[in-house]
Amino acid sequence: MTDLLEPAIDARRGNLLADSWLMTTRLLKQIVRVPDLLVFSTIQPIMFVLLFRYVFGGAIVVGPHGGYVQYLMPGIFVQTLLFNGAATGIGMADDLQKGLVDRFRSMPIARSALLVGRSISDLIRALLVFAIMLIVGVLTGFRFGDGWGGAIGGTLLMFGFAFAFSWIGIMIGLVVKTVEAAQSAGFIWLFPLTFASSAFVRTDTMPSWLRGFADHNPVTVVVNSVRRLYLSPTNSREFGVPALGSQLLQALLWLAGVLLVFVPLSVRRFRRMSR
């Protein structure tokens, strides 16, 4: 009887770090093998930049001396990263649908590695997408105005925010379980969130009922914080961007709140698959 109990190979207990890294590299290979995904996830934001910068931009007044591209790009960056994060849920649903999640769950690995690996690989994809968008921004006239510290701080904040929101995507993927459903359910809620915000226009141009929502919308407070960190103080003042303190505080609260709610929810949902 004892020989039956010997594992066939020397298999240690699942190691979260090692397993997560294996999952991450698996998904990074996907990015390289299916470049269309990366292309399509950047084409849309590039179209947005061109549309708002050159088509609507002339008609949108954000400050006394123009400079709409300065106003626009932080909004575009945040929007792009949020959509990138939502795509996490589609990948999750894909793995579920194909039975890959079942295979992984029947193996002696740390099960949370599936979630962590996906989250990390999507963060790396976000870096790629951000780099592309930054180049597009600079080509269309965007410039950092508040030094290296601001540029790095603003970027970190955006990535933290996108990481937190990608867990909403993961949760949606776990709940809907098909790629098609994840595609619609994963993105639809992002449209009101990004458009009824300060991402493209000043919220003081909106009717008061909408402004109440827009001013406390997580996208608004993150975009405003990023503007304060990316742009020169003069720029920020002219655009009527609220002071950094309150905006950053609200942004960090949103970030923490979303993580605190959706990470445990997703993990619980994942565990409950065996019920």
Next chain:
Amino acid sequence: MTDAVVVESLVKTFGTTRALDGLDLTVPEGSVLGLLGPNGAGKTTAVRVLSTLLVADSGRAEVCGVDVRRDPVRVRRLIGLTGQFAAIDDYLTGRENLVLFGRLFHLSRSAAAQRADELLERFELTDAASRIAKTYSGGMRRRLDIAASLIARPRVIFLDEPTTGLDPRSRLSMWDVIRDLVRDGTTMLLTTQYLEEADLLASSIAVIDAGHVIARGTSDELKASVGGTRLELVVDHAERLAIAADVLERVGDGPPSIEQSDRRVTVPVTSGAGVLAEVVRQLDGAGVGISDLAIRRPTLDDVFLGLTGHRAAEIEADPEPAVAGADHRDGGRS
């Protein structure tokens, strides 16, 4: 002989459906148990409980003496699972898939690579090893899928409907693959909807219906219960029936039975097409005209009809739909 898999009074409900309703099974080490039943009988649920993907409501399930509920991690080291749909990463090459699964079993980089090459060779995928799996045919995907479940040299393999959805040629090659595993003495639990498949691959068969076993035995025993393979002949004139019965008695394996009203003679046979040709020759020689002549093999339907009195297809309440759907992956909730 030790039992590698033991299942006792296993119960699993999804809402109001009792997917498993007191299931009892044993698979002796080194043998293959065919779990035969229609869609919704509970086959997949049983495999999912045994492979630690689902937790049963009550009852006991052990793999190599390890309880699946109490020590699932240890069970996962002992098993290989091949589900109904090829669970491989489309964007990795065949080799990368196998190396990934090997690494996840904590094989060293070189050991994983070596094992991957071994399996690719064995499943005739060496030529396609560097192509991404998305380009593979259905049969190749299934072979890679089975290879993936063998990475860690599991003690017990669960094959859940390994040939469902495959074209006939891929099905034959899949049977070859499974027969090789059987020859190596692998302990296997194989679920199938096809009596023929269970017959070919399993050393013993358990027929399940509505979540519990309704019959068990070798395929011969089961077939005997429904009459085995028969040759049916309908002659053109009733007065020739006696001559026809004589011919069939010489060719068949037992006494023929005659149904006067249908001008039909039936006889049990063992071999298929050869008998058919012989019968035609002899009937021709004896001047008997044939209206209809056919070999009837017992199907799952016949077994079911014999055992339960209803046809397999009549069974409803399907907790494990046959389509690739999210529902059953989650155990049929929602």
